[in-house]
Amino acid sequence: MTKNKIKEVACKQLAESGYERATLSSIAKEVGIKTPSIYAFYKNKEDLFMAVYKDLLEDYYFYITNSVQNITDGTVKEKLYQIIKELCHYHLSQPEKTASYTKLAFVLPPTLNDDVRETFSEMEVVLSELLRDIFSKGIEQEVLKNQPVDDLIASFLCLMDGIFLELIYYQEAKFKRRVEQTWSIYWNGICKKLDE
Amino acid sequence: MTKNKIKEVACKQLAESGYERATLSSIAKEVGIKTPSIYAFYKNKEDLFMAVYKDLLEDYYFYITNSVQNITDGTVKEKLYQIIKELCHYHLSQPEKTASYTKLAFVLPPTLNDDVRETFSEMEVVLSELLRDIFSKGIEQEVLKNQPVDDLIASFLCLMDGIFLELIYYQEAKFKRRVEQTWSIYWNGICKKLDE
Amino acid sequence: MTKNKIKEVACKQLAESGYERATLSSIAKEVGIKTPSIYAFYKNKEDLFMAVYKDLLEDYYFYITNSVQNITDGTVKEKLYQIIKELCHYHLSQPEKTASYTKLAFVLPPTLNDDVRETFSEMEVVLSELLRDIFSKGIEQEVLKNQPVDDLIASFLCLMDGIFLELIYYQEAKFKRRVEQTWSIYWNGICKKLDE
Amino acid sequence: MTKNKIKEVACKQLAESGYERATLSSIAKEVGIKTPSIYAFYKNKEDLFMAVYKDLLEDYYFYITNSVQNITDGTVKEKLYQIIKELCHYHLSQPEKTASYTKLAFVLPPTLNDDVRETFSEMEVVLSELLRDIFSKGIEQEVLKNQPVDDLIASFLCLMDGIFLELIYYQEAKFKRRVEQTWSIYWNGICKKLDE
DNA sequence: AATGAATGAGCCTTCATTCAT
DNA sequence: TATGAATGAAGGCTCATTCAT
Numbered sequence: 111m112t113k114n115k116i117k118e119v120a121c122k123q124l125a126e127s128g129y130e131r132a133t134l135s136s137i138a139k140e141v142g143i144k145t146p147s148i149y150a151f152y153k154n155k156e157d158l159f160m161a162v163y164k165d166l167l168e169d170y171y172f173y174i175t176n177s178v179q180n181i182t183d184g185t186v187k188e189k190l191y192q193i194i195k196e197l198c199h200y201h202l203s204q205p206e207k208t209a210s211y212t213k214l215a216f217v218l219p220p221t222l223n224d225d226v227r228e229t230f231s232e233m234e235v236v237l238s239e240l241l242r243d244i245f246s247k248g249i250e251q252e253v254l255k256n257q258p259v260d261d262l263i264a265s266f267l268c269l270m271d272g273i274f275l276e277l278i279y280y281q282e283a284k285f286k287r288r289v290e291q292t293w294s295i296y297w298n299g300i301c302k303k304l305d306e
Numbered sequence: 307m308t309k310n311k312i313k314e315v316a317c318k319q320l321a322e323s324g325y326e327r328a329t330l331s332s333i334a335k336e337v338g339i340k341t342p343s344i345y346a347f348y349k350n351k352e353d354l355f356m357a358v359y360k361d362l363l364e365d366y367y368f369y370i371t372n373s374v375q376n377i378t379d380g381t382v383k384e385k386l387y388q389i390i391k392e393l394c395h396y397h398l399s400q401p402e403k404t405a406s407y408t409k410l411a412f413v414l415p416p417t418l419n420d421d422v423r424e425t426f427s428e429m430e431v432v433l434s435e436l437l438r439d440i441f442s443k444g445i446e447q448e449v450l451k452n453q454p455v456d457d458l459i460a461s462f463l464c465l466m467d468g469i470f471l472e473l474i475y476y477q478e479a480k481f482k483r484r485v486e487q488t489w490s491i492y493w494n495g496i497c498k499k500l501d502e
Numbered sequence: 503m504t505k506n507k508i509k510e511v512a513c514k515q516l517a518e519s520g521y522e523r524a525t526l527s528s529i530a531k532e533v534g535i536k537t538p539s540i541y542a543f544y545k546n547k548e549d550l551f552m553a554v555y556k557d558l559l560e561d562y563y564f565y566i567t568n569s570v571q572n573i574t575d576g577t578v579k580e581k582l583y584q585i586i587k588e589l590c591h592y593h594l595s596q597p598e599k600t601a602s603y604t605k606l607a608f609v610l611p612p613t614l615n616d617d618v619r620e621t622f623s624e625m626e627v628v629l630s631e632l633l634r635d636i637f638s639k640g641i642e643q644e645v646l647k648n649q650p651v652d653d654l655i656a657s658f659l660c661l662m663d664g665i666f667l668e669l670i671y672y673q674e675a676k677f678k679r680r681v682e683q684t685w686s687i688y689w690n691g692i693c694k695k696l697d698e
Numbered sequence: 699m700t701k702n703k704i705k706e707v708a709c710k711q712l713a714e715s716g717y718e719r720a721t722l723s724s725i726a727k728e729v730g731i732k733t734p735s736i737y738a739f740y741k742n743k744e745d746l747f748m749a750v751y752k753d754l755l756e757d758y759y760f761y762i763t764n765s766v767q768n769i770t771d772g773t774v775k776e777k778l779y780q781i782i783k784e785l786c787h788y789h790l791s792q793p794e795k796t797a798s799y800t801k802l803a804f805v806l807p808p809t810l811n812d813d814v815r816e817t818f819s820e821m822e823v824v825l826s827e828l829l830r831d832i833f834s835k836g837i838e839q840e841v842l843k844n845q846p847v848d849d850l851i852a853s854f855l856c857l858m859d860g861i862f863l864e865l866i867y868y869q870e871a872k873f874k875r876r877v878e879q880t881w882s883i884y885w886n887g888i889c890k891k892l893d894e
Numbered sequence: 895a896a897t898g899a900a901t902g903a904g905c906c907t908t909c910a911t912t913c914a915t
Numbered sequence: 916t917a918t919g920a921a922t923g924a925a926g927g928c929t930c931a932t933t934c935a936t
Contacts, residue, residue, distance in 0.1 A: 112916085130326035134910065144918050146911080151916090155910065216412040216474075264484045265491050272468020288460045295461050296491060308899080330927065342928075343900050351927065504920080522718035526906065538907080539921050547906065608804040656876045657883050664860020670804075680852045687853050687884060700895080722931065734932080735896050743931065 113151040115141050121162045125209035129159065159214070166211050167229050171236065173200050178240050186248035187297060190266065193241075194293055197270055198286070201277050212278060238263050269296050309347040311337050317358045321405035325355060355410070362407050363425050367432065369396050374436050382444035383493060386462070389437075390489055393466055394482070397473050408474055434459050465492050505543040507533050513554045517601035521551060551606070558603050559621050563628065565592050570632050578640035579689060582658065585633075586685055589662055590678070593669050604670055630655050661688050701739040703729050709750045713797035717747065747802070754799050755817050759824065761788050766828050774836035775885060778854070781829075782881055785858055786874070789865050800866060826851050857884050 119140045123132035134155055138145040152158040177196040181189055201208040215230070245262045248254035254262070273289055280288070315336045319328035330351055334341040348354040373392040377385055397404040411426070441458040444450035450458070469485055476484070511532045515524035526547055530537040544550040569588040573581055593600040607622070637654040640646035646654070665681055672680070707728045711720035722743055726733040740746040765784040769777055789796040803818070833850040836842035842850070861877055868876070 128326075130324075133908080135908085145909095146913090146919085147917050149911075212412060216408060261483075261487045265487045268468045268472055268484055268488045270468075271471040272464045272466075275467040275471045276464055287457075288464055291457045291461045292464045298494070329925085331925085339899095340901055341926090342902085342930090345928070346899060520718070522716075525904085527904080535920095536922055537905095538909090538923085541907070542920060604804060608800060653875075653879045657879045660860045660864055660876055660880045662860075663863040664856045664858075667859040667863045668856055679849075680856055683849045683853045684856045690886070721929080723929085731895095732897050733930095734898085734934090737932075738895055 112141070112143065112147075116143075116148055116151055116158065117162055117165065120158055121166070121210045122206055124159065124162060124213050125206045128213045132159075134158075162210065163214050164229065166207055166214070167233055169207065170200065170211070171233060174237065175240065178244075186244055186251065186253045189244050190297070191293065194270070194273065194289065197273060198277065198289060201274070202282060208278070234267070237267070241266055265296075269293075308337070308339065308343070312339075312344055312347055312354065313358055313361065316354050317362070317406045318402055320355065320358060320409050321402045324409045328355075330354075358406065359410050360425065362403055362410070363429055365403065366396065366407070367429055370433065371436065374440075382440055382447065382449045385440050386493070387489060390466070390469065390485065393469060394473065394485055397470070398478060398481075404474070430463070434463070437462055461492075465489075504533070504535065504539070508535075508540055508543060508550065509554055509557065512550055513558070513602045514598055516551065516554060516605050517598040520605045524551075526550075554602065555606050556621065558599055558606070559625055561599065562592065562603070563625060566629065567632065570636075578636055578643065578645045581636050582689070583685060586662070586665065586681065589665060590669065590681060593666070594674060594677075600670070626659070629659070633658055657688075661685075700729070700731065700735075704731075704736055704739060704746065705750055705753065708746055709754070709798045710794055712747065712750060712801050713794045716801045720747075722746075750798065751802050752817065754795055754802070755821055757795065758788065758799070759821060762825065763828065766832075774832055774839065774841045777832050778885070779881065781854075782858070782861065782877065785861060786865065786877060789862070790870060796866070822855070825855070829854055853884075857881075 116137065119137050120132060123137055123140070126132075134148055135145045138148055148158065152161065174193070174196060178189065178193060181192050184192065241263045242259055245254065245259045245266075249256055249259070269292065273292065276285055276288055312333065315333050316328060319333055319336070322328075330344055331341045334344055344354065348357065370389070370392060374385070374389060377388050380388065437459045438455055441450065441455045441462075445452055445455070465488065469488065472481055472484055508529065511529050512524060515529055515532070518524075526540055527537045530540055540550065544553065566585070566588060570581065570585060573584050576584065633655045634651055637646065637651045637658075641648055641651070661684065665684065668677055668680055704725065707725050708720060711725055711728070714720075722736055723733045726736055736746065740749065762781070762784060766777065766781060769780050772780065829851045830847055833842065833847045833854075837844055837847070857880065861880065864873055864876055
């Protein structure tokens, strides 16, 4: 379907070149159609990239929530580590989507800004709730130190952000070592040491 | 001096709108000159923004290294915390520079890319060396668990990256709480527990 | 067809004002379109003028070769004289094309230079072959002195060049007298004097 | 003297790139001054290039007339041949001036046009008179066929034009052979055949 | 005599968009 | 659904030129 191919190419070029340089004409050329044909499917350049963005978020959201929900029976540590793992895997396995996402998140045409921010924080809310469950249970089960769940959530989100940023800058090998180290330190920090 | 005013306005508009939307003509208008006058001082749009970028890096570099070197007599913990503090303070006190920096780091015209990446990693090397000193001493003094210094550096850089990213997204109050929490967890993770 | 009209106007303005002064915007104005519309048909200013130039050469080539081939039954003298005549007629009847041609041949944007020179010498090769036939037969039939055919070709091309240059500088009447005289002298020079 | 250096560089760049591309700023750069300094010596770009052109013509004029007057004692044939030789030598020994001259003669900014044409034809008048002397004597001495001197002049000028044009297009070696052949044919045409 | 600063005019080009077909 | 033609708006850039110093 042409409509989807346009969206995919738009996403790819967004990843490579950012919003401004991802020209409708260059997208059209790569799709193999003429520029005005895009307007048969999308009202606007903005419209097209909002669609791209919504897809990106949805895709990411399904991936992460699915991953988390599929490991209902692991320990708290396993679950959290799994989230990090899935975060890394998601971005490493489809770097184009991540690059695309990044461009949209950092440099936006002013008109798109509000819409994007909105879906962006919706996303975070969902993730926060998932984490809240895990952390609450962790404290209940006395696997984690007893501390405000909101803070735990915040610190975990911060960890994810840090990893996300590194993921953009470093090569895969270098990056993976860093993740392991950071995770281990993170875990040793929040867990309740029973046996020490 | 007009040359500097141009650079400042360029930086400001870069922060607000990104490279593509920071038009030479809009910069000129804000400076109060006509567009072609910019070419009396900068060869290019690229040239101008490379100057902006170099300034940004230099400024940041001096700030951080100065901060670190000025606290030679603190404990390891104090030193590291000071770095985080200074990182936050730097970005919070001049959000425009940070925004500018971010735009350049994430969405670049292809030609600038190489130059920027280069100065970027130079920066990291310098910071790494500063950290190496601190961590080495920390291990010597048995304040830190004995672990590979390179890993400690990597994990601290990751912490900084995470904080940096959050700093871009959250309001000051919300952000500060997160930093405290993350730092405390980080520290508890790497410090050697003597008394447990 | 707009594409052709653009080419024609470009040719006309080239004749009048040369490459640099034949502005895309002035061409567009004369065609009755807006400047960017030109880009729907030609990739470039260069591209447009290459098209103009190719047309010019092709047109000239067809005219001359046709003329020569149509007088298969004349004498050698008639044939050569016919070529001169046609040369004059071609340029006199469409001075604009000639002027255009001249501008391109003498003052070129550096990028066009190579392409133009190439098509230019292709042209000469073709004409040389036509002349070779005529001169060879002339010598065979003992109408011409026995002398290297290559030299005869060279001298005739030189004659054509001279006439071409004068044609640009003089008025028609003055010019025509000169041609007659030059031709007569040329012919008396190369023809075999029966009584020698 | 700076004024002269400007003129020389202007001439050189004119030869290389034509009037439009011979920018005041590029001239200034090659001279080693700043662009506005040119205005201390020349009112205008036009003014500068008119000076260049006048120099060019004067230089050429002195060269040719001197050459001709210096061979008062040769035969008519020798004199004419000498003119051709000097024409070739002049252009071959300083191709830059010739190129410059050509650019000005063929593609001119409209304002310069009239002035240039005028000095141009003044030049031709002088040369014509020199030739008139030679041809008249040639006829008197019965070395040349008895024919209208004006026609002889015209035909010789045409020969010179032809050679001039070839000189621009061909390499020196190729060019020299052509000149010899053309000259011989020319001479055999106008000379009185003793045996007729 | 020389120049730093500034500018009006203008050029080539690209882009998103429209509209008739 | 698709496109050829056209365009308004704008962008980066260059150039000749001026003027105060």
